[in-house]
Amino acid sequence: MTGVKAKRVTIQDIARKSGYSKTSVSFAFNSPERISKEAVEKILRTAKELDYIPDPMARNFSLGRHMSIGFLLPQIFQESLQNPYMISVVRAIGSICESRGYTLTLVPPLHSSVTEAIKNATVDGIITMGLRIDKSIREVLRQRNLPLVSIDGLENDEIPAVSIDDRAAAKLQLDKVLEKGHRRIAIITLPGSAFSGSSSDSIAERRLCGYKEALSEYGLSPDSVTFIESGATYIDGMKCAEMILADSLPSCIVTMSDVVALGVIDEISKKNLRPRQDISVIGFDGLEKDGFPCHGLSTIYQSAEEKGRKSAELIFSMIEDPKCSPSPVRIGFEYIEGNTLSQRKD
Amino acid sequence: MTGVKAKRVTIQDIARKSGYSKTSVSFAFNSPERISKEAVEKILRTAKELDYIPDPMARNFSLGRHMSIGFLLPQIFQESLQNPYMISVVRAIGSICESRGYTLTLVPPLHSSVTEAIKNATVDGIITMGLRIDKSIREVLRQRNLPLVSIDGLENDEIPAVSIDDRAAAKLQLDKVLEKGHRRIAIITLPGSAFSGSSSDSIAERRLCGYKEALSEYGLSPDSVTFIESGATYIDGMKCAEMILADSLPSCIVTMSDVVALGVIDEISKKNLRPRQDISVIGFDGLEKDGFPCHGLSTIYQSAEEKGRKSAELIFSMIEDPKCSPSPVRIGFEYIEGNTLSQRKD
């Protein structure tokens, strides 16, 4: 039995007081056409008197659904919702949920465990972003029979995924930089690149491949470039730029995310250098197109809106047809000409 | 009965197969110490074989709880999550939820109705922001026995609220502007000011009172100031600035939100005017302190983190003790000296 909560009015109470059966009360709320007008009236009147409305949890339990999609946060709340790109994706997912009458449940790791979090999430499906779906996660998904869509996840995997071709996008990014004549280049990578050791396949790694490809096409060695790993926030970008500038003076700083690039730019200004004229900067994400002010940052655009929308549509199709196992979805990308990547002058 | 979902393994199945009762199975998962070691082992082994874990919804239903807090979005998803200040508040709420093992459910209006949304939200409590809590909302809250905390809501109200003294904060803001000698002032207000007609008490209105007070202390009439209402996004700020600049040339533009101020600044630059030197700008919120890059915008700071945290703590205290009706919480505010509000020169 339950705790000490004040005893709620139930469908039973309305049945008794109105003189009808539970069934009729249920009908009055959900299929008024199924019973007589007067019955509906009397029942609803009684319900109003007793201040009754059906309990949504009991209702959902009975119907075997939750009316909510879970967005599984890869890190703790504080960090996940610090990332504007992730927020834009969440916003897009939310819009789809909204149009279907669903809520969107943000699910943080439970006791630092995403697996535990999935075990306990009362949702009809889960969308995740930038998370490695390991064995224990797959197990729980199977046990709970819970559909999951992974954004920016592994490729060649049985789990439905939405992503861009990160390798090609990164290559395009560095191509633009090299085209402009830059050779003294610093690249700020996201966590999860080869440098951090373990992770076998991550966005950062895929993009690194793209970078190396671009370099090799120009006959350059990866060693000619400074790589440095950083978190994905504005502050991280500033710190990282500070480290880089203390050391050398690249003609271009390449980042794997727009917010990092913004931090870099502000740090450059702070050092009394001029972004663009003295040091070029290029970002990644194209946040400006999704409504986040970037002041003309040159960047690679990947639509957060589309990623979110597509993944939500995928999850709903899986909920509606549990048998269907959708194929991966590829989102496009493009170079956005801003005002922070200029021709090398020196 | 439910739909066509693949039949899940239930506690009953484990009981049968393991030779123990449902009760014992339940104990094996929740209070292993209540039954023998071998029973626990055998049961858990059987569960593993059949790929069983307890269903969280059934569990929560049985326990009369949801393990989730609802954040009620005042507008549609798209708009609500466009607002960095709201996002910062959500982030803080989420962190508290996280630490208690709760999820955070984002609840958009259902069929454009917040009341309907509340009726159906499977959550233990609701936090809302900038929403007028009308009669029909109160009714549902009572019916559902659902605690609610309102951020930036009405004052002198029986609903627990978390807010700042908006009137005083706005006065401080305009005081700073007037101190610097500005007299040709344009003020961009949020929706819900007197101009928009109806709303009887909103943030915008309270702040307007503060502005008028400041003006009157300087012997100035409200008519000497240009008021213009705007949405709360970067883009809205740009548009608004465009309108203002097409008309006249104020020496200072005052906004009710930092993002709007950022839009104004970029629009000023676009017009080949210099923000700060030619036109001063002051914002409101202090987003920079909450991790959102504002490049030294002068502003009034109100802690989003604190608003979120306090409201989450309130809601949990109400959940834990349904009888308690907490008193309103006031958050502090302060002027942040940036580099966008300068002495009037002309």
Added chain:
DNA sequence: CTGTTAGCGCGTTCAA
């Protein structure tokens, strides 16, 4: 067509 009876869903917990 209107209304009812009975039982389900799944895990928790009281009383034995």
Added chain:
DNA sequence: TTGAACGCGCTAACAG
């Protein structure tokens, strides 16, 4: 260690 009741609403099947 367990059988039975419980939480709350939904609905198949049936009777008038």
